[in-house]
Amino acid sequence: MTKVKHITAQIEELCPLTYAEDFDNVGLLVGDDMQTVTGVLVALDCLESTVDEAIEHQCNLIVSFHPIIFKGLKKLNGKNYVERAVIKAIKNDIAIYAMHTALDNSFKGVSAKMGEMLDLQNTQVLMPQKGHLRKLTTYAPENAAEEIRTALFEAGAGHIGNYSHCSFNLQGEGTYLGNEHSEPAIGDKGKLETVGENFISVIFEKHLEPKILQALDDTHPYDEVAYDIVGLENVHDRIGMGVIGELKQALSPHNFFESLKRTFDLKTIRHSEISKTEIKKVAVLGGSGSFAIEQAINSGADIYITADLKYHDFYRAEGKLILADIGHYESEQFTKNLLVEYLTKKITNFAPALPKSRIILAKNNTNPINYF
Ligand SMILES: [Zn+2]
Known part of the structure; x- marks a missing residue:
């Protein structure tokens, strides 16, 4: 029978937990790794509504990109969205696993998937890591x-x-x-x-x-x-945040923004001054990426696509590249697809007892941000 640990071991081949940042909280957050898996629901966030979706599909393992327990839990009274999600998961014997920055730092992870959606060529890690x-x-x-x-x-x-x-x-x-x-x-x-x-x-x-x-x-x-x-102390050029690559053909900023909007189904793009006449080299980093603006500039990118940029961050473009904030959820949305595709491909090798159809993509939209 397929146990929780069989599924998580496969995920950890894609993104070993040692790839995660120190501040993060990754791995099996809730549940027993020896539990037999009835189905896997893959989601970006594990909210109460995600647990409901798992119950509806009879999945007792939620693979969530973001960890629902992040800073630690001192009480379990159901007084906030974190406690409610965890209580509901425990009551229903549902395990929760999160990989977050381990997958951010994987060269086959979050930003690589963004690069694939944009059909970037010759991709490399934007911020290769030491250690x-x-x-x-x-x-x-x-x-x-x-x-x-x-x-x-x-x-x-x-x-x-x-x-x-x-x-x-x-x-x-x-x-x-x-x-x-x-x-x-x-x-x-x-x-x-x-x-x-x-x-x-x-x-x-x-x-x-x-x-x-x-x-x-x-x-x-x-x-x-x-x-x-x-x-x-060597840098590992395949582990780290962000990806940089090239478009097959250079595009005008206007045409590039049009295609970016289509690909990521964006309502809006917040961007700095359009200081380039064409876009060829593209840096991407899923989620909050203001920390990598300088690396994006130094890498020679024409545009850096990320999320959660603040007012003053946009000044940091300094006319050297275009900064584009497409939204946190929007930038990471295809991570779920990546995980479903990966697990579906792997499952025949390790889990004949669990049919491919039991790896389920969560439909429920967990984006807390709405646009008017
Ligand atoms: Zn994120």
């Missing part, structure tokens, strides 16, 4: 080195951009002297040994660490495996 990479170095007897390397690669180590199976290797000599409790794979306890060893070094994304250490432990012949792991 996601680690390096493992281990020392293995020569006859075991190949098997260990292979196991590390299979666990996900050794990926650099378009390359896989990346490692650095040296031959050297290791020494050890085992005490009476030791079980040396080579040599004898109580005797100083010198053994030809390979130094193997690979990088990996930090969320893979348990898997990689397990692979090392399973394949290394020594009873005590020597290794070190260090955190790297």
Whole structure:
């Protein structure tokens, strides 16, 4: 039977929770990860009306992009919309899972979906992040080195951009002297040994660490495996907020705005002065994106499409690009489709007990902002 944890594990392949920002609250917010799933409702927000929709469709797992519990809960009296949604979910045995900034920081996430809707080409992450990479170095007897390397690669180590199976290797000599409790794979306890060893070094994304250490432990012949792991300051060019890419053909700002309005079904676009005669390079960031205005300018974008810009933010364009605020909900609206498409594609591999038709896109509009 398909459990909640089977579904969330698939989501975490798309956006590991270690991608989430520190301020965020992501993962399984409500419910039991061993519960058998009857259906998955995918929504942008988990309001009381979303829980109602889950009940209506007999779904007992809500995958919500925004976390309904964000700052913490001290009381559960049903006095506000957060408490009411959580109470209703618990009463009806409905689990709630949120990934929020983990999906924002995924190169296949929120902003990538915006870029896809705009048919952007040659896309890259707008604000690549540091802190996601680690390096493992281990020392293995020569006859075991190949098997260990292979196991590390299979666990996900050794990926650099378009390359896989990346490692650095040296031959050297290791020494050890085992005490009476030791079980040396080579040599004898109580005797100083010198053994030809390979130094193997690979990088990996930090969320893979348990898997990689397990692979090392399973394949290394020594009873005590020597290794070190260090955190790297390298920027990971596939993890971070926002996406930048190019239109196939440059458009006039007027025509671009027309197509933007159509694609995102916008009532209005708030924008800074039209300081460009044509739009070719486009930066996008779903949700509140004022923090990335400078990066968008530095990336050479003609326009930066995001949401929640304040009055003074629009001055920051400085005539170097056009800032366009299309609305928070509007910018993120296709995230639900992305998740439904992703889970529907994955489901045959992991959950034959759950038919594809049980992955359901929420219809209920959770946008709190209305236009007159
Ligand atoms: Zn958002």
